[in-house]
Amino acid sequence: MSDAASAEEAAALDAADGLALKRAEFDLDDGVVYLDGNSLGAPPRGVAGRLSDVVGREWGRLGIRAWEESGWWTAPERVGDRIGRLVGAAPGQVVVGDSTSVNVFKAVVAAVRLADTASRDEVLVDAATFPTDGYLARSAARMTGCRIRAVDAADMAREAGPRTAVALVNHVDYRTGRLHDLPAVTAAVRAAGARTVWDLCHSAGALPVRLDADGADFAVGCTYKYLNGGPGAPAFLYVRRALQDRFDSPLPGWNSHADPFAMDPAYAPADGAVRGRVGTPEILSLLALDAALDVWDGVDLAAVRAKSLALTDFFLRCVEAYVPQGRVASVTPGAHAERGSQVSLRCAAGPAGGAGDVMAELIRRGVVGDFRRPDVLRFGFTPLYTRFADAERAARVLGEVLEGARRR
Ligand SMILES: *Cc1c(COP(=O)(O)O)cnc(C)c1O
Numbered sequence: 001m002s003d004a005a006s007a008e009e010a011a012a013l014d015a016a017d018g019l020a021l022k023r024a025e026f027d028l029d030d031g032v033v034y035l036d037g038n039s040l041g042a043p044p045r046g047v048a049g050r051l052s053d054v055v056g057r058e059w060g061r062l063g064i065r066a067w068e069e070s071g072w073w074t075a076p077e078r079v080g081d082r083i084g085r086l087v088g089a090a091p092g093q094v095v096v097g098d099s100t101s102v103n104v105f106k107a108v109v110a111a112v113r114l115a116d117t118a119s120r121d122e123v124l125v126d127a128a129t130f131p132t133d134g135y136l137a138r139s140a141a142r143m144t145g146c147r148i149r150a151v152d153a154a155d156m157a158r159e160a161g162p163r164t165a166v167a168l169v170n171h172v173d174y175r176t177g178r179l180h181d182l183p184a185v186t187a188a189v190r191a192a193g194a195r196t197v198w199d200l201c202h203s204a205g206a207l208p209v210r211l212d213a214d215g216a217d218f219a220v221g222c223t224y225k226y227l228n229g230g231p232g233a234p235a236f237l238y239v240r241r242a243l244q245d246r247f248d249s250p251l252p253g254w255n256s257h258a259d260p261f262a263m264d265p266a267y268a269p270a271d272g273a274v275r276g277r278v279g280t281p282e283i284l285s286l287l288a289l290d291a292a293l294d295v296w297d298g299v300d301l302a303a304v305r306a307k308s309l310a311l312t313d314f315f316l317r318c319v320e321a322y323v324p325q326g327r328v329a330s331v332t333p334g335a336h337a338e339r340g341s342q343v344s345l346r347c348a349a350g351p352a353g354g355a356g357d358v359m360a361e362l363i364r365r366g367v368v369g370d371f372r373r374p375d376v377l378r379f380g381f382t383p384l385y386t387r388f389a390d391a392e393r394a395a396r397v398l399g400e401v402l403e404g405a406r407r408r
Contacts, residue, residue, distance in 0.1 A: 006318050006392050013314065013388035019307050022384040025295045026228075033367045033390040033397075038174075038202060038342045038380025041228030043292070050291035054284065075290065076234075076255075076281050077273050082293045083227070083236050086301065087200060087219065088210035093238055095273040096223070096289065097281050100201055100235040101132045102251070103220035106276065107237060108140040108168055109250035111195040111218055114243065115165035120194065121146045124160060124167040126153040130174045133199055137168050143250075153180045157188030164194040171209070172202035172340030175372050177332040179203070179340045183214040190215060195243075201225060204236075206308060206341035206382075208301040211238055218243075226341070226382060229289030237276040244272055253278035295384060307383040308341040315343055315379065315391040322399030331376065342380045345398075349375075352402050361401045367394045 014020055026042045028034060034042060058066040067073045080094035087094070098106075108123065123141040125134055127150040134150070141148040151159040153169050160167055167189045172179050182198060189196045195217040203209055205226030211219055219238040223229035239247050249269070254260050255277040258268045269275050316330060328345040347355040359371035369379040379394060 003322070003396065006321055006396075007389075010314070010388040010392040013310065017307065017388070018303060019299075019383055020387070022295065022299070023387065026385045028385060031366060033394050035367065035369045035379040035381065035386065035390065035394055037228070037382030037386070038206075038225055038378065039370055040231060041205075041225055041292075041382060042385055043230065044228055044295045046294050047230065047288050047291045051284065051288050054287045072281070072283050072287075075283065075286050076277055079286060079290045079293070080236060080273055082290070082296075083204065083221075083223070084238070086209070086227070086296060087204050087221070087238065088208070088212055088214070089219075089238050090212055090241070092272050093212075093241055093244070094236050095276040096236045096286060097234050097255075097277055098237075099232075100199070100220050100222050101136055102278075103235050103237040103276075104133050104168070104197070104199065105136045105140055106249055106251055107197040107218040107220055107239075108137050108166055109144060110239075110247050111166035111197055112140065112144040112146055113248045113250075114195060114246055117145065117165065120163055120165040122161075122163040122165060123148045124156060124164055124194075125150050126156070126169045127151055128153065128173055128175065129168070129170050130199065130201065133168055133170065140250075153178075153185075156180075156185050160189040160192035160194050162193065164189070164192055166195045166197060168197045168199070170199045170202070172206070172342075174202055175331075175344060175376060175378075177202075177340045177342040177344050177378075179207070179333075179338050181337075182209070182216065186214050186216050190217075202340050202342070205296075205304075207305045211240070216240065223289050223292075225380075227289070228292045228295065228382075228384075230285060230292065233285045233289045233292075234282045237273075239273065239276060244275065247275050249275060249278075251278045255279055255281070299384070304383045308381055309336050309339065311381040311383065311386055311388065311391055312339060312341065312343050314388055315381070315395055318392050318395030319343075319345065319398065322395045323402055324399070327402045328377070328398075341383070342378055344372075345377045345379070346375050347377050347402075350402070351404050358398075358401055362394075362397060365397050365401070367397045369394070 200221035
């Protein structure tokens, strides 16, 4: 594949792309190749106007009445149901609020509380987990008298046993982009008598997820990555319907009370997804997320997945064509069944510096990915707005940087 052939192929792939028109719904700088949507998604165009209405009219004119009249009070469940559609959850099981970190804590403690802790005192955590999940699982284990055991996510299915209360697994590894087998792990953990907590930060909005169909017990995830909710947008929590009556939140706030305005000194939990709430919802960021989710109307996740795989395949081929032999090695699985929506390239130090220097130079040249210590370059592909031409340019610029000379 020569440079010209790759550029031509990119143009043909973009011309045939059924999702190509979606890009116009995002506010993106066309001079920049933005491949960091796995860290912070780009802003959908509808967000700014919606926020201005929320601030000016709802907050500014309705004031306190907006909690009822503008539906602020029930927004966590309403927006939760919109996310539910994207992760295979029927209405009434997803609530939006707090951070992913906080929701990991709620879910892990609640899962342990569902177990018979006389016999089950083990919390399994994905050994390569995003650190916050590990910190919180460890604290949750300490508080509930459990031991924590770190195991490879790929081995989770056979490691779950008679002592396991809960297994916390990242659906897609944030560093390598490896996709784990949610249906198989969920089934195996359940067969062992334990519960699963899935972290969907790198899969929600990137690929089809079927929480209900696959029998997941709990799930959490970010909304500022592939769901484009904006920096610090609130996270979501899924509690399978069959467990909701027994969901015993470790953070029972007044917003999860059955009758919050009774201001009752005694706690009585609400039914359903509301039970996952804690305090007053983050209305501004929650409604920014609500507006951001409009881009998903009518979008088929199977088409998103197909484009994601085509983009990452194409990027890998371009890297092979453009980057000097041996300078980078993909740590993202080649098999589609094991790949999320990013490509991570290990890049040893060389004439262009370490991987951190290489990424800094890429960013200077208008290709925005990110760097994870010690030597990983991450490129996230967001099918709703990433073009094949972006993948081609990113690989070409990477080749130029590593060659230490501009080629064109
Ligand atoms: C991004 C990410 C988080 C972030 O958690 P916050 O509480 O939003 O900071 C957690 N877990 C995983 C797997 C992530 O990728």
